[in-house]
Amino acid sequence: MRAVVKARSGPGAELTTVRDPEPGPGEALLQVVATGICGTDLHIFDWNPWAAARVHPPRVMGHELAGLVLAVGVGVGSPKVGEMVGVETHVVCLTCPQCLRGDFHVCQNTRILGVDIDGVFAERVVVPARNCWPTAAHLDPASIAFQEPMGNAVHAASQGQLRDRAVVVTGCGPIGLAAVGIAKAEGAARVVAVDRVPARLKIAVAMGADEVVDTSTGGDLARALRAACRGDADVVLEMSGHPALINGALEVISPGGWVSLLGLGDGVDSIDLSTQVVMKGVTLFGVTGRRQFQTWEQTSAYLTSGRVDVHPILTDTVSITDFERAVNLARSGAVGKVVLYPPDRW
Incomplete structure (x- = not known):
């Protein structure tokens, strides 16, 4: 073959x-x-x-x-x-x-x-x-194949409560874009998508983002995030692995909030754990892969019910x-x- x-x-x-x-x-x-x-x-x-x-x-x-x-x-x-x-x-x-x-x-x-x-x-x-x-008979092959990467987003987004929370998604590759749709489906009060590529931010809007932050324009990231969230963020779904985005998100996470870290960066990241995590009581989750097979059940349910439509990503x-x-x-x-x-x- x-x-x-x-x-x-x-x-x-x-x-x-x-x-x-x-x-x-x-x-x-x-x-x-x-x-x-x-x-x-x-x-x-x-x-x-x-x-x-x-x-x-x-x-x-x-x-x-x-x-x-x-x-x-x-x-x-x-x-x-x-x-x-x-x-x-x-x-x-x-x-x-x-x-x-x-x-x-x-x-x-x-x-x-x-x-x-x-x-x-x-x-x-x-x-x-x-x-x-x-898989369900009505799912198209592209959506079926996308269950695997989408499962990473589902796993990251399943670490805590999203309903009525201000959710920031940093990094709008396909997994981050799926996370935007999941947060919206779960009733987040506000979903803010962050990326440096305008084309990806347009897809984020199609997936339900209420606001986008374009980091290619420079400026104060924390200020832009607070403006987009209308205050501090309750949840951060980190998909980029970029130290500047991670630190900017931690700066605006509210006391008692939680962060899922899925993105992989290059080298060693420097994070102010004392100020941004410990003193604020923030919970960090390291996320890898998909739970077998709880995550697959969740992902399949999102797609078969139509609660999350991934076609704008494909x-x-x-x-x-x-x-x-x-x-x-x-x-x-x-x-x-x-x-x-x-x-x-x-």
Whole structure:
């Protein structure tokens, strides 16, 4: 079959032929129907220091997926052949202390599709059957594939109360944009979106943001946030990993507020913990991945009920065979989620 492969160390990737996968016991073989490109894929394509330390080529790239079940291995009761599924991309060991207590999202031995094991930028992929999440018939493939990144936003937004709160979302990539929609759906009194890319802020408005703060214009971030919130913020959903945004948000968080930290930055961040966190009684949550499978239940409910419509985020579609154009689109920052579809013929 054909697949996008990180064939060797260094920048780039190539469309090439790889062996057809076959499902073993407890596994499912999926036909790739739609997939999304994200920051992790860009890091691997560009071969940044994280990718060079983590990824061992050759590796089929990609992890966000809507897939059609073609076959299952021995011992699989669900999913069924013919079902459309989303896929939890963190493959966990089930035996470490974290897994044994049900905290699968922080498994000590997590393997990630497209990073540690072969991924989904391909015609077909084999995944553990337990990682498949059956979906409602009316959901389109792009929305099904988007459940995985949206789940990060759901996990971050589920750490505390949002109703009647002033919520700031820092960083309006696809996950941050989903967080805007979730906060609005949960009845936040005010949702403020922060980013430096005007095109993303327009999508944030479409997702329900009451106010936006464009950091590309400079100025006093804390003052701009207070003006947008009409006072202090009660909740911050931090998706950027940018120290200036984190510190600006902490400056305006109200005493007793809470902050979810999902964004990953470069280097060491300096935070005034004594003044901005301890003395104000602020609660910080470090968030990684999705709870298996509580987060999937929540995410699926948002989408199937229509409480959150993610279509404004799904801005561009590209054939998997035109992968480099998809990379350049995603890297531009001027789009939402780039969705990859397989061609009619590989």
